[in-house]
Amino acid sequence: MDLNLHSSLTLVLPIEDSSQVGHARRTAQKLAEQQGFDATDAGRVALVVTELASNILKHASNGELHLRTLPGSAPGVEVIAIDRGQGFDLQDCLADGFSTRGTQGIGLGSILRQAQVFDVHTDSRGTVLLTRFYPRAARFNDLRLGITQHSLHDDPACGDVWEVAMAGRRVSVLMIDGLGHGPEAEDAAMAGARAFNREPFADPGVLLDDIHHDMRGSRGGAVALAQFDGEADRLRFIGIGNIGATLLGEDRPRGLPSHPGIVGLQYRKVAAVDYPQCAGQLLIMYSDGLQSRWNLRDYPGLMYRHPAIIAAVLHRDYCRGRDDVTVLVMVLETLDD
Template identity: 85%
Template sequence: MDLRLHSSLTRVLAIEDTSQVGHARRIAQKLAEQLGFDATDSGRVALVVTEVASNILKHASNGELHLRALPGPVPGVEVIAIDRGQGFDLDDCMADGFSTRGTQGIGLGAMLRQAQVFEVHSDNRGTVLLTRFYPRQATVKDVRLGVSQHSLHDDPACGDAWEVAITGQQLSIVVIDGLGHGPEAESAAKAGALAFGREPFADPTLLLEEIHHEMRGTRGGAVAIAQFDGAQDRLRFIGIGNIGATLIGEDKPRGLASHPGIVGLQYRKVPPVGYPQSAGQLLIMYSDGLQSRWNLRDYPGLMYRHPAIIAAVLHRDFCRGRDDVTVLVMALETLDD
């Protein structure tokens, strides 16, 4: 597998009344068409968006749809439905004909048949439902990566940036938080992302120095780099500033420590820290727009869900609402072809 994935803001569509169902359908269908989906494939997206938006109103009164273009050799569409309702029993609701509201009960079964990726997490805090779509004729391996990236007050400029590079058994990730928010923070983050993209698999210390050099003249920011080598079963991490990072497996979570400083202005050089036996674990990285006091074990079963669902749940329940926010979740066991 050889991939380069870049920042893309999550578009949030409020679902609070029936008029917004049609609006969401049109927005999602237009996104699919812009990505090259034909009429049949964009129609699949429109059908599922109509179903999930209608289900939010039926079962939770209100919620949100998160739309994102999935970058890659074959572009895709990600639709995540999020609410704070009472949840439901997934095994019951997957069966055609089951309904809690007296309807025909074909919604979840239809979604499973239309989307290439379908997964749900539901508990008494609410429901998060993931669907991913690609053109039917394309052969696509789903990357178990989840990203929820939002600018403060839906500003077109976002001061957070992320990049993911995969080649063979090697993975390299950067998350950057430009100081503050708005256009100047965005310029700082983009400068760092540009430097990362030139040589993402360089030694992390040298790569951080290159990012530092590129971010000079900007307001600077926080930067964290994680590199995973599947062949050696080892993760290396280096961070400056307030990017949070955690490795989560069956045992106690391991926090990945960052150091004080501002990349682009001044920081003390530090070596990367190695974390052996990381295969099969989740890597979660997030900017300080997300609270740090969360624990996946408070959500039974969540750590086994798709990383996109995990990112959406953390954003739903722990977003501070005072800054740009990025939550990136990567499963480290799926890097082979």
């Protein structure tokens, strides 16, 4: 499967009172229609968003819905419900007729039937519930990829940029954090993204040089490149600045260190580092808007959830709140047809 995914902000809908349920439903339905969903399929999205928003108010008092479009062979819509409630027993709540609040108890069972992709992580810190929708008649290949991206103070300009290129068994991932935030940081990061997209599978050192060249004259930024070759079962990584990156499998996590410098201004040339035997592991990359002192093993079972769930949990619990923030989580696996 050949695919190029481009940076885009996550749409955040606060759910704090009942008046916001209708707005969330209309927003999600319109997003689905813009993706080419017919009335029936867009109605499924609207129904589930109504259930998710209502459940947040009933069981956690407040929370958020995060919406993204899903490019690919079939266009899709992703909706993630996030709260800081007390959690629940998932198996009990999936059964129709079960309710912890005296309601009809049709929520999660109905959601599971309507969404093509469903996953959830719940504990005493709260719940993150993922749904993904595709047109019923379409053939789709759900990507084991999760991304959450947010600008500081909901600024339309975001200094964080990510790109993902897929070609058969190869994946190339870029993350840039433009220095500071706002339009100038975004301009710097987008210049680097354009260089990446010209030849995303070039040698990482050469590609970093090209990105540096195109970012010259801007304020510069931190850059990280990760290239996975499924045929060789190897990840190559190179980073300049403060992009965090980790490989996580059954064994001890492997940190992927970056080097000092500012791409577009000045840095010392370094070689990409190879990490063998990483098929099936999680690649987690994040800008410095996310705290680095997290440990996925503090959340029992989370590393086995969908990458979109993992990205949302990390953002919920470790966002610094004073910079743009991007979290990308991907399962390194064979992605050919």
